[in-house]
Amino acid sequence: MEKNHPFISYTMKHYSEGKIAQNAKEFRDWAETRRSVRHFSDKHVPIEVMEELIMTGSSAPSAAHKQPWTFCLISNKELKAKLRELAEEEEYRSYNGRMSEEWIKDLEPLGTDWHKEFIDVAPWIVIIMKRAYEVDAEGNKLNNYYVSESVGLAAGFFLMAVHNAGLVALTHTPSPMNFISKALNRPENERPYLLIPVGFPADNAVVPNLSRKLKDRVIEYYL
């Protein structure tokens, strides 16, 4: 072991085989109840809750522990309205010519269109930025590795934290997303990754009746 990089012992609770199986089943059953929600209430969510959810996201593994993400936490009404306007402009163009017929058809069951009311209505918008590289105090560029994979994991952890808290979110990718960097005045080394409204579902919220792939289509066994 390298002297300059100390290690600490890692222990965790020991469960019986039965308890492990039960944990796995219960967690899966609970995870299966997560849905992407597109109809939000404007009900308040405290900033401290959002900070906890984000820090859960930031606990994700990352390549070489570079943690190549920034979470922008937005509640400012004017900024949300601006983001909605800009997202809708891009989405309008996407739905009216930029997306392929196949893509439009794939989206049909979700009932989505260019309207993005949720950006205005949800109490919080979290924009996850991926950091392509870091810049040190002298202005030198420092590499990050497997940035998309790492930020994807952070986003996944964040979404599960939202679900666990009893809130809902939507993984949204208004395309292209360059307008976000400008609107939020983000530095050159960051690129928008996901726009995620977070809050409570609207009273009349509905979600598409989707089914998920079954085990035989998910797992290939090599035993």
Ligand SMILES: Cc1cc2nc3c(=O)[nH]c(=O)nc-3n(C[C@H](O)[C@H](O)[C@H](O)COP(=O)(O)O)c2cc1C
């Ligand atoms: C990378 C990614 C991008 C997505 N982009 C959008 C989007 O722009 N708009 C939207 O309404 N849903 C978007 N979704 C949500 C998916 O449509 C949703 O996850 C999928 O239909 C499955 O539904 P569920 O999340 O309720 O299980 C996105 C999801 C992912 C993972």
